[in-house]
Amino acid sequence: MTLKKKKKQAKYFEQIRVFQRHLNYVRSVKFSPDATKIVSSSCDRTVRIWNLRSGKEIQMIVEHSNYVNDAQFSPDGNTIVSCSDDKTIRLWDVHSISKIRKLEGHSHAVTSVQFSSNGSTIVSSSCDQTIRLWSVQSGQEIKRFRGHMDWINDVQFSPDNQMLVSASDDKTIIIWNIQSGEKIHTFIGHSNYVTRAQFSPNGQLIVSGSWDTTVRIWDVKSTKELKILNGHSDWVFDVKFSPYGQTVVSCSRDKTIRIWNVKTGSEIDRLEGHEERVSGVDISADVNNLACFEFLHRYLTHFIKQTELKKNLTYKKNFGKLSNIFCHHQQMSSIKTFVTIGTKKYQLELTSLKLAGFKQQILEVSKDEQREDVLIKVTANNECNIDTDGDLE
Structure with a gap:
């Protein structure tokens, strides 16, 4: 092509x-x-x-x-x-x-x-x-x-x-x-x-x-x-x-x-x-x-368009500046998020994370070792409404 x-x-x-x-x-x-x-x-x-x-x-x-x-x-x-x-x-x-x-x-x-x-x-x-x-x-x-x-x-x-x-x-x-x-x-x-x-x-x-x-x-x-x-x-x-x-x-x-x-x-x-x-x-x-x-x-x-998460990010450890967050809609109950932190890949542990548009907080954060992705799950009754106009702060 x-x-x-x-x-x-x-x-x-x-x-x-x-x-x-x-x-x-x-x-x-x-x-x-x-x-x-x-x-x-x-x-x-x-x-x-x-x-x-x-x-x-x-x-x-x-x-x-x-x-x-x-x-x-x-x-x-x-x-x-x-x-x-x-x-x-x-x-x-x-x-x-x-x-x-x-x-x-x-x-x-x-x-x-x-x-x-x-x-x-x-x-x-x-x-x-x-x-x-x-x-x-x-x-x-x-x-x-x-x-x-x-x-x-x-x-x-x-x-x-x-x-x-x-x-x-x-x-x-x-x-x-x-x-x-x-x-x-x-x-x-x-x-x-x-x-x-x-x-x-x-x-x-x-x-x-x-x-x-x-x-x-x-x-x-x-x-x-x-x-x-x-x-x-x-x-x-x-x-x-x-x-x-x-x-x-x-x-x-x-x-x-x-x-x-x-x-x-x-x-x-x-x-x-x-x-x-x-x-x-x-x-x-x-x-x-x-x-x-x-x-x-x-x-x-x-x-x-690269979709960004909006605000309310808290770390258990200070890994450095969080960059290159990209959300991919898999189904109504999950969002797959690709994360790069500085120049290294770490297990990202979030104690508090909300996606703009979701009514509740994230229930589970897990790691895909093969792809080094972070899988963030939310309740199944929440619609996948991500505010893509917001900036990460």
Whole structure:
């Protein structure tokens, strides 16, 4: 694999590899829930699964008869859903790559798909100006939502699966009540096509991106526009909340990826130097990885961020300055931490250690002698919420 010219160095993220196998333009990129794989879709009519660490293609799915516009993993990581200009939605078993079922009903290209957080339903948007809700188990259409006056580019579930948010070429964002199928509110403010809209992890905010070059933050309860994030000089193609909701990532025709502070609206970081417009971006659940693709290019770019632990470190012995802490999310009950102390490797004994975002203290610290890693275990009911914006002090 030949690595493309590296992008301009950003503050927090560094390019580490490029994924190259697609034979036509890439249309979407999404991380698996455990941040070990990537799924991509392309105008070459394929869906491809990649090993994040090695950069190698694991599987290629060839079944759609037209451009594949979107693909994503189910919450448990065992299923992939894809949608296409061929008007269909398809479900795949990740391990066997066998087709589970095909969902049909849209009368035009299907632009986006998403699993509900419990994995039982799928929502889709289409150029036929409808949003449709589907049963994963039966493949049957459950409900249809109408209200947009032009192509619908994106639709997403709220975290509690009670609402949907959609973005359209009619320049509006609509939130919908899933149970009743009715509109809750239409957000008006963008002056051009709205390409993406997404709920924050707590469901209280919505972020949207538009061809009017702005990223906007909206309050769900009050329906007020809270912030306009200005900085991009051309169309905004994609926006994503970070898993903790403190930051937003956006990408644009201006060939940049920008990271924003949600609270202040200020730009935190910028990834520049892309050869083409950046058409899509995703950030992994552990916040350590960012992936993007560029318009008219056939490859994905992978950036990585070193995650730091935040504060509250106490030593039984003074080993010296602690450096190079990197957290790798293995499962909900453990965090694997790679530690370098000065120039030597020691058994690190911690009497008090808290990860920002965890409710309780660490229960066990043990050493992996083969890899000289420190394995830090927490209670299984704690979610893996690491604050990656903090510094080690």
